[in-house]
Amino acid sequence: MSILNADLHSHSVVSDGTLTPEVLAARAAANGVDLWALTDHDEIGGQHRALAAAKAQGMRYLTGTEISVTFAGVTVHIVGLGFDPDDAALVQGLAATRGGRGARAMEMAEQLAKVGIHDAYEGALRYVGNPELISRTHFARFLVEVGACRDTPEVFRKYLTEGKPGFVPHRWAQLGDAVRWITEAGGMAIIAHPARYAFTANEEWALFSEFKAHGGRGVEVVTGSHTNAEAIRYAETALEFGLAASRGSDFHSPEESHTDLGKLPLLPGQLTPVWELLADRVR
Ligand code: AMP
Ligand code: MN
Ligand code: MN
Ligand code: MN
Numbered sequence: 001m002s003i004l005n006a007d008l009h010s011h012s013v014v015s016d017g018t019l020t021p022e023v024l025a026a027r028a029a030a031n032g033v034d035l036w037a038l039t040d041h042d043e044i045g046g047q048h049r050a051l052a053a054a055k056a057q058g059m060r061y062l063t064g065t066e067i068s069v070t071f072a073g074v075t076v077h078i079v080g081l082g083f084d085p086d087d088a089a090l091v092q093g094l095a096a097t098r099g100g101r102g103a104r105a106m107e108m109a110e111q112l113a114k115v116g117i118h119d120a121y122e123g124a125l126r127y128v129g130n131p132e133l134i135s136r137t138h139f140a141r142f143l144v145e146v147g148a149c150r151d152t153p154e155v156f157r158k159y160l161t162e163g164k165p166g167f168v169p170h171r172w173a174q175l176g177d178a179v180r181w182i183t184e185a186g187g188m189a190i191i192a193h194p195a196r197y198a199f200t201a202n203e204e205w206a207l208f209s210e211f212k213a214h215g216g217r218g219v220e221v222v223t224g225s226h227t228n229a230e231a232i233r234y235a236e237t238a239l240e241f242g243l244a245a246s247r248g249s250d251f252h253s254p255e256e257s258h259t260d261l262g263k264l265p266l267l268p269g270q271l272t273p274v275w276e277l278l279a280d281r282v283r
Helices: 021-030 047-056 088-098 101-114 120-125 136-145 152-160 175-184 201-213 228-241
Strands: 064-071 074-081 188-191 218-223 244-248
Touching: 021 047, 064 088, 064 175, 074 175, 074 201, 074 218, 074 244, 088 175, 101 120, 101 136, 120 136, 136 152, 175 188, 175 201, 188 201, 188 244, 201 228, 218 228, 228 244
Parallel strands: 188 218, 218 244
Antiparallel strands: 064 074, 074 188
């Protein structure tokens, strides 16, 4: 079962990816993906399209999202898989989570104007596929367009991360709420790309402990943003905390993402793949 090519983390134009759900599905299928999930940030508006596109491509599908959470002052992403996409509390929770993005974006633009980058709000909006989901990624694309930086990673380093001129601190959902919305909608909550957070060992332990206590059941072990060493490290963490393991590219764009859909290592042995526990949620 774990030799299955599952890609359970990807983004479309419904959040900050550059491809439609249909084009993503075709790309995933062409890359040999057997089981796919579209996991747009704080948004499940693309789920019915993604399921239909997966079916048209002969792939199995799990519903997905990636919820922005603030934990110990740090932004943590929680992937949800296998939930009912019409669950009212989940739909409402996600709407509340993305609600502050517009005001945050305007504030980011004001700060960027002070360092000489003008009209960034309007510029970022031109890259937005979903007006409710303006993100730092859209600003990054605009800053590359105007020549402020060479590529999007450079924009994040110079402008959009803590302490830099275009960074606006934001309070996202609470960990317990995000886990509960996903779980009560019949899905599984998963800690996304754990190596990406700047936590101390104690804070990371607290994240995993509280996540479990709230009913979280999985962790991404193999992702586009983990090195092999990080995958091995979080395979151990999964075993230590009794969590199932997930695998996903976090693909956003052919131009920006270094890991393509389905093109990543298999899960290490001994781990329980999340899709085994979600077998009855696979469509
Ligand atoms: P936001 O939800 O608006 O804070 O934007 C977060 C998104 O920005 C992430 O989901 C990534 O797609 C992107 N991102 C964050 N950090 C980086 C980085 N260092 N380089 C490139 N993209 C990044
Ligand atoms: Mn993103
Ligand atoms: Mn993420
Ligand atoms: Mn992601």
